[in-house]
Amino acid sequence: MKGKLILEDGSVFTGDLLNEYKATGEVVFNTGMTGYQEILTDPSYCSQIVTLTFPLIGNYGVADKFMQSRESFVNGFIIGELCDEGSNWQKENELAKFLNDQKIPCLYNVDTRAVTRTIRSQGCMKGIIVSEDASQEEIDKLMAVPIKLDVVAEVTTPETYVMDNDGPHVVVMDFGIKQNILNSLHNLGCKLTVVPADTKADEIMAMNPDGIFLSNGPGDPKDVPEVIEEVKKLIGKKPMFGICLGHQLISLALGANTYKLKFGHRGSNQPVKNLLNGRVHISSQNHGYAVEEASLKELPLEITHINVNDGTVEGMRHTSLPLFSVQYHPEASPGPDDNMYLFDQFWTLLTGETKGE
Known part of the structure; x- marks a missing residue:
């Protein structure tokens, strides 16, 4: 036909x-x-x-x-x-x-x-x-x-579930998480409690986590203001790591701005420069929105990564709190494995130890 x-x-x-x-x-x-x-x-x-x-x-x-x-x-x-x-x-x-x-x-x-x-x-x-x-x-x-605007509500887990392990306990806020991100965190050694996107901050803290992870997900981050309010309450309470939509939600919670890209970044061949060491990594990406660089200038946030193609913000970290985030996907399924080190950085924030020691 x-x-x-x-x-x-x-x-x-x-x-x-x-x-x-x-x-x-x-x-x-x-x-x-x-x-x-x-x-x-x-x-x-x-x-x-x-x-x-x-x-x-x-x-x-x-x-x-x-x-x-x-x-x-x-x-x-x-x-x-x-x-x-x-x-x-x-x-x-x-x-x-x-x-x-x-x-x-x-x-x-x-x-x-x-x-x-x-x-x-x-x-x-x-x-x-x-x-x-x-x-x-x-x-x-x-x-x-x-x-549709309510896309996070459509894709999030309908109920809380646990991926057990012997390591630090991480509560994962599921905004539409990829299974391979969960696998990467679990393989790191973390016990994961995956919760729906509308879970309140006090419910998360009552789970006594060692860290909090904010996942990837669809849509405009500004379409979930209620989630942003809960993220605000969580910042500074425990080590936090955000990927993609999670990265954007953290930036909005801290007072930055996001905007829609003309055609987005989607593929497993996006070059990202690590400003902390000068290295360029090839990354897997899927996002239509980005954090506005100018909106970060008066905030306690340091840009750590930029996109080589268009200079957009690809990563940031807090200047005093144990918090960092990236716009791209470090899990390598599919895609290169250049960026798996970011999970090790989260492990260090959780435990104070370098992974492998």
Whole structure:
């Protein structure tokens, strides 16, 4: 069946529909060469239509071990060539079956280079996936569907759960956390108590944690002011580490500002400079918002990392409290392992010991 992606500015891109599902959402692109299942199941993509720039998708199939959440929260998938039969010793199924089982609208055989160039030029915008013969009435109806704002509430864990261990106790505020971040913290030796995003500060402190972790997640950080208020109450009480949305929430809680990027940073090949030692790391990223550098100047925060491509803030630390955060994803699944040292830094804040000693 033939279908098309229609962007808010009137641009149209044609292709083939894998299924009959329709989609409305913000259209974004990811430049990673691998990790399509991790992208599809990363809650940070909630309500978005994801375009992959790498031309061949599905070539190594799918497997349960690569799932990053309980289900996929993406609204649609735009790709070039859809591989019919993947080849990988870990493969359990084909990508096409996964997309159908998850009820994800997929348009393939699309000129994804053209889609990406449009988004880079015009910025991220709303789009819809429909069949080629969709009526104008159907198109107008889908395009009128608003972009969801309550996305953190949709992806957070519905109930508290524990990943037991012998090390320090960390309460994880789940705003849409990737499983591989949890695995990285657990492999470090931490006992994890993962709590819903709306958990109050006094409830967290009653759990007697050694540290607090603020996770990644979808959407505009300013859409969850109630979470920001609870983070304010937690700052300075225990060592704190934030990633992606967690990084933005910390900055807002301390009085800084965030803003929307033109087309965001999404991919496993983003260069980040560590200002503390001058090293450049290659990182995995997925965010559409950033912390405004100018808003940090009067605050007790030091910028520790910047994006080499556009100079945006990628990391910061408090000048007196045991608190730091990064905009990118240090866990290397998929992506490089350049930034795993950040988990070791958190361990040091928790225990006073260098990991491995």
